[in-house]
Amino acid sequence: MHIAEGFLPPLQATAWTLAAAPFVVHGARAVAKEARERPESRLLLGASGAFTFALSAIKLPSVTGSSSHPTGTGLGAVLFRPPVMALMGCIVLLFQALLLAHGGLTTLGANTFSMAIVGPWVGYGAYRLTLALRAPFSVAVFAAMMLSDWSTYLTTAVQLGLAHPDPTGGALASTIRFLGVFAVTQIPIAIAEGLLGVLVFRLLGKIAPNELRSLGLDRALPPTPQEPAPAGSRI
């Protein structure tokens, strides 16, 4: 989903940057507020950033004969709501633009918009919707992780389609063509990311139950193996 440096016309590059900027600023404030008000969640906050930093560096082979990378933004979106991921995703993309020539400064806004804004919000929406339908927590996590990944790539296809319309079919035909590049390739990778997310939440449920509880994620906790002692009996 990294649109290469210089591959969006100046006007569109500027427009995406202006569209993404408020989300990133809001995200920075959300991260600072979270760290200040819930110091015990700082480690999970760091883990969310590290997760997307690591996953977006790994290019994986897919059924279409090309490879692509996951985004890893769903974890933080479920744990802390999507705003924090706008900042974290933007930092990851900036790192890759500057050190890896992957993505770019002129396309940073557009790439932030797809990976750090659309992805987390779509994933979070899918998570809330799945829970509202009374599905198990792990199904909701799977939906969040998978769709935050997939929707990121669909957004990139639209961005490229708008920037480079087909001479005869226009932006729509061009978007469909870019969807052909991204959409199918990303399906197995998105599914794998969903499974990985379920695994990560199962681990977190074991090692960080108190932190999950303080974030209001009681549903992420494993079912208690034994009935806790009646209140007051241990004091």
Added chain:
Amino acid sequence: MPRSRVVNLLLLIGVIALFAIPLAFGMNTNGQPAGSAYAGSDSVAVTTVQEVDPDYKPWFHPLFQPSSSEVESGLFALQAALGAGAFGFALGRLSGRRQTTAGAATEPASSVAVDQASSVSIT
């Protein structure tokens, strides 16, 4: 093996299988010139831009470009290592914090907001 560990193992196998199977069977790589199989979708997109919009010239170039694909893949590996290292560090700290508070595990969840160092002393 406890059931939860079986589930974790199956999840891990599922993740690996999703990449191993296309790679092992070389799915859809027939007809691709040697060395270009499993090109990154981002670079395929660049090629597609040049096909759709042949007159388009990128108007800005990366300030720094890794000098070879080896250097580039090394930098990608570095990014993954930093991320995985930090992730593992955070999970390890969380796990350690859990163990230090294990003795105080029955305290009500509301006191969790207090830093764990002070909550240990309750029991």
